[in-house]
Amino acid sequence: MTHVEEELAGQPECWARAATQAAAEGGALPVPGERVAIVGCGTSYFMAQSAAALREGAGQGETDAFAASEFPRGRAYDRIVALTRSGTTTEVLDLLGHLRGSTRTTAVTADPDTPVMAAADDVVVLDYADERSVVQTRFATTALTLLRAHLGLHTDSVVADARAALTAELPQGLIDSAQFTFLGRGWTVGLAHEAALKMREAAQAWTESYPAMEYRHGPISISADGTATWMLGEPPEGLEAQVRATGATWVSGALDPLADLIRAQRLAVAVARSHGLDPDRPRHLTRSVILAP
16 A cells, blocks of 8 residues: 555544644634635645635635745735645745744644744644655645634534545546546635646646636536546536536536545546556655755
8 A cells, every 4th residue: 555545544534633623723723803814835725725715705704825935925914824734845934934023824734843833923733644645635634624623614424424435436437537627616626626636746647627617618628538527516507417418527426525535536546556656756746845045
């Protein structure tokens, strides 16, 4: 078993722990009414997108998401939340240093022995969700679960769905698809982007991702026999029929969308294996991007 397989299989237990931990971390996490930005890089940026949509949708306050390198430094926020598995990512540390003394910052990390511990005003450590694989799975989803639980949007059924996602059969023939598109709506747009990233990282697959309503505005032209379109969450009316009419495989699920992301992670591993690739060692990537001065 690869590290990524072991780690993605541990997500239900990690989510259950994060949901419990959220109640104890209230002082470090945004409170209702705060104007908040959530930042990250790569996978953490996509989780930031989902968390921001959930928080604003819950009426907790205006919430934006940015890649750490693209944060608008002239814009005022009450709090910045940085998601960083390694705690060493250059863009995140640079931003936290810039904000020191002017804006309250919180870091959510997996490693308590890294520079982010001193760079942020508050730190939430999810060390039980740390990973050996370069390809992120459980830390990202556990961080999102922490924030989701903090908003009161997590239930035990999500963990049950996560367990179901580990054993559910993938649609027949899906692994052999030539191209994959992932779609989302609202908070699941970030999940769609993350699913596509997993396929690119682990399996070097031709993969795209879009807000579902945007798929009709051009991207659907790629749909054809031998391609797959995967919807995370509730699809827009009529879209499934349109995609099926192209000959493409339509994939959706009855599970919680975050749990359905586990199925997409499993697909990435399966496609990697079918191509003779090691999903733990994606080409050109390292666990953390640390830039030279």
